[in-house]
Amino acid sequence: MQVAATAVGGGLPVPPMEFCQLKATETIRPADDPHTRNKRQQILEAAARQFSACGFHGANMRDVAAAAGVLAGSIYYHFESKDALFVAVHGAAIDMMTNAVRAAVAGIADPWDRLEEAAAAHCEALNGDSAFVGVIAPIFPVTIGALRSQLTAQRDAYESMFSDLIGKLELEADIDPKIFRLHVLTALNGTKFWYGPGGMAPSEIGRQLIRMLRRRATRDPGIV
Amino acid sequence: MQVAATAVGGGLPVPPMEFCQLKATETIRPADDPHTRNKRQQILEAAARQFSACGFHGANMRDVAAAAGVLAGSIYYHFESKDALFVAVHGAAIDMMTNAVRAAVAGIADPWDRLEEAAAAHCEALNGDSAFVGVIAPIFPVTIGALRSQLTAQRDAYESMFSDLIGKLELEADIDPKIFRLHVLTALNGTKFWYGPGGMAPSEIGRQLIRMLRRRATRDPGIV
DNA sequence: TACAACCTGACAAACGTTTGTTCAACACAT
DNA sequence: ATGTGTTGAACAAACGTTTGTCAGGTTGTA
Structure with a gap:
């Protein structure tokens, strides 16, 4: 394919x-x-x-x-079909975002900084000028049924990047890393539906989210 | 096909x-x-x-x-039409959620507690057994075009409840309340797409999100 | 060089189905 | 008998897809 x-x-x-x-x-x-x-x-x-x-x-x-x-x-x-066309578009979008995020975190050491850059890159790609990534967010509505397994397969690799990023954070004990990841990812994807030009830049919106979470979620005794 | x-x-x-x-x-x-x-x-x-x-x-x-x-x-x-049917469903859903959230925050004084309860109620209603609220989240994809203005009108009142809730928080200066609200709301709505029975209860998922943000986002000198 | 065979990308028309919607007829209360 | 609610068939439009065709390029062979 x-x-x-x-x-x-x-x-x-x-x-x-x-x-x-x-x-x-x-x-x-x-x-x-x-x-x-x-x-x-x-x-x-x-x-x-x-x-x-x-x-x-x-x-x-x-x-x-x-x-x-x-x-x-x-x-x-x-x-082959409308389904296949959609899967192709979706796959291309995932690839683009994967590259964007990978490039954004490269060379950065601090785990929170890495996540912040990843979020910024995700948001920027999502709301950027490429129409491709636009399919990423609205897919959630599982409107698609039969395609679901193929799409989730494509997504898994991407989302695991965030799992890794978050796994390095040493979150406080009362915070479930999985819930954390899902909330972050859905909030980030949600920007697709309310972001509009003229307001805050997409990358900054992504950064804000991580900063909102940053100090609270760490167990770094020097900060909290 | x-x-x-x-x-x-x-x-x-x-x-x-x-x-x-x-x-x-x-x-x-x-x-x-x-x-x-x-x-x-x-x-x-x-x-x-x-x-x-x-x-x-x-x-x-x-x-x-x-x-x-x-x-x-x-x-x-x-x-009258499919459009009208959808608008009716959407309106009913908004009403249900408005009532749920209003009831949840009633009698609670602390602003953060109020927001936490609101988030819990939102999440619980969204992932609860009533099919109605299910239409709330996936609408985002603006797939609908002509209906958009009617739907946003219905939503506005609901979202303004959260605006009020968040307005009382006295967020730190570097946090934009509007961005805060949008991130919270979209993260909450996002649960619709990944929540599954067997895991954490919806209301707890909603609470977790607010708790993740709570300490960091306040300017209460006693905590940060 | 010449020519046939094949492949590639695209066309245009049609097919069969599904869709939202309409409407005359009908049921059954009051 | 009147009004409220439901039916079932039908409609036109829109849909995803199939089909047969074709020009142009490339390749293989003489």
């Missing part, structure tokens, strides 16, 4: 994107690079935008196709 | 997992109170279950009807 972790356009231009209906209106060639670019990649990106804005059920293949400058049927040359 | 396990390149066979499909299988009378009870109410409850499990787009009127022991057409006697 080769999810194409590959470089899935980190910084490509994201269209106006207002809510759901990015309707099929215009089939304009994305002046960007007309035909040279892999059609598969364009479909993947269009699908990311559509899924991200409308959710799985809300998005439809025709709009995805139109946004990619292709007819609906053509998608099936590259992807 | 039969999604089935159909490969999806990933290879792994997808388990039955009938998450969404609370399919129309059984039309059993909800022994509860067969026909005395308002049919409208039964439809409302069935819709809550369906929307909660499948999301807005994922749920369909026929399954809702079957779950309510009714035919699809009958719904339209009580509700």
